[in-house]
Amino acid sequence: MSKFEHIRPFYDSEVNEAICGVIHHPMMKALMSFAFPDVDQKVWERQLQKTHSKRDFQVNFIYPAVQKVLQKSSEGLTTSGFEKLDKHTPYLFISNHRDIILDTSLLNVSLYDHGQIMTASAIGDNLVQKPFLHTLSRLNRNFLVQRALPPRELLQSSRLMSEYVCQLLLRENRSVWIAQREGRTKDGNDATHQGVLKMLAMGAEGDSLMEYFKSIKIVPVSISYEYDPTDALKMPMLMAQANDEVYVKEKNEDFNTLLSGIMGQKKRIHIHVCDVLDNELDKISAEFDNQNRQIQAVAQVLDDAILSTYKLWSTNYIAYDLLNKTDCFSAKYTEKEKQLFERRLEMRIDVDNKTLYDGFLAMYANPVVNKMKYKNEV
CATH class of the missing domain: 3.40.1130.10 (Glycerol-3-phosphate (1)-acyltransferase)
Known part of the structure; x- marks a missing residue:
């Protein structure tokens, strides 16, 4: 037995058996239905059953799934x-x-x-x-x-x-x-x-x-x-840290x-x-x-x-300006982009909680702060 046995990916010789073992799993059906919404289940099942290498699995199934994620989100x-x-x-x-x-x-x-x-x-x-x-x-x-x-x-x-x-x-x-x-x-x-x-x-x-x-x-x-x-x-963990508490998932x-x-x-x-x-x-x-x-x-x-x-994106510059109550990066975003970001902020956290508000903004603003350390980069 290889010393890497309990950490390694499958060998190609194990791929087909592994696929066949999960082909009827509800999460496999959900993944395939997401990646190939217009393909009949029997068709993608047959394709999976013919797959014998990690590369074929990645190229023929994972790659289209990631493309669909990009398209939808x-x-x-x-x-x-x-x-x-x-x-x-x-x-x-x-x-x-x-x-x-x-x-x-x-x-x-x-x-x-x-x-x-x-x-x-x-x-x-x-x-x-x-x-x-x-x-x-x-x-x-x-x-x-x-x-x-x-x-x-x-x-x-x-x-x-x-x-x-x-x-x-x-x-x-x-x-x-x-x-x-x-x-x-x-x-x-x-x-x-x-x-x-x-x-x-x-x-x-x-x-x-x-x-x-x-x-x-x-x-x-x-x-x-x-x-x-x-x-x-990510906010609950940041809140726990701010309150000097141990965060439990x-x-x-x-x-x-x-x-x-x-x-x-x-x-x-x-x-x-x-x-x-x-x-x-x-x-x-x-x-x-x-x-x-x-x-x-x-x-x-x-x-x-x-x-x-x-x-850096407009969201990073907006967050920096909001957090620091400045408009020094206002040329990097439009008023509409700022309004959209502020609306997202209001929908996702309690903006009246200063620790949450500052923590959320800092998450987006810190890449700007970090990049400012490098000459002519921001």
Whole structure:
């Protein structure tokens, strides 16, 4: 049995049996009816029964489903930077994290559209507790990040994860997506958690860390949604933090957030892929010989790349002006856009609650604050 057995996606040899095991599940019917509303059930069932690889499942079923999500819940996806990627080279994409499913799904749609290698993607095991979702994630080339482990087991899990990422990138020629942090950004402040880099660093196995990081070809990715479809759902956690309370998730909260993220209105979406980290790693290697300092410096490089290329929308500028009671960005939006945003605000939260009001606005305004740190970027 492979040491990656309990975290890996299905092998292609297992795909057909897995599909046949869930083909009559109500959630599979809902997914297929959504993706192919004009196709008879017997037709898509026959197509599923003929599917024997993860790629065929992704291209023939997941890709159309994501396109339908874009059609129904957005005003379109734009991209930049993909033309710089080599079509035969696997990359480690590290992105800011706004939506549980869509961040990686939209990246893969974009990679497929540009004829590039799609990713195996990390997903928290807390999101696939239901057997159907676990099967679907493995069909969609997700591998599991184990959450809520005691410290010793967490270290072992991190080592296994780093080995698996290395295996995918350097031996299987498979690109990998991983978020810059555990859990979605709740307050609009995208920041790389050093723990993610420390996990990846375990794969260096005594070699020069910066040389290893160069070998796995790290590509920072920024993804931005004009409207965050889960903005209001993030408020209870922010309220708990403001009151210095421990936030406890409700039952099925992750699943409900997952559905809201997929179907909630997003308006425009943009993904930018940055250049592969290379010279930056050489500079870090020359400047620091302490691994912790190197990891801190790589986290800063990732943050700089993601924050400086993050696409700002009218909603971000409106929120900044409302929060700061200013009109310094009024040229970036129309009065109608401002009215629409304020109406959304009133519909989603109690605007008389100052903590909620400020927290909601800060979620949209913080990307502007962060981008102002970079000359001529706002």
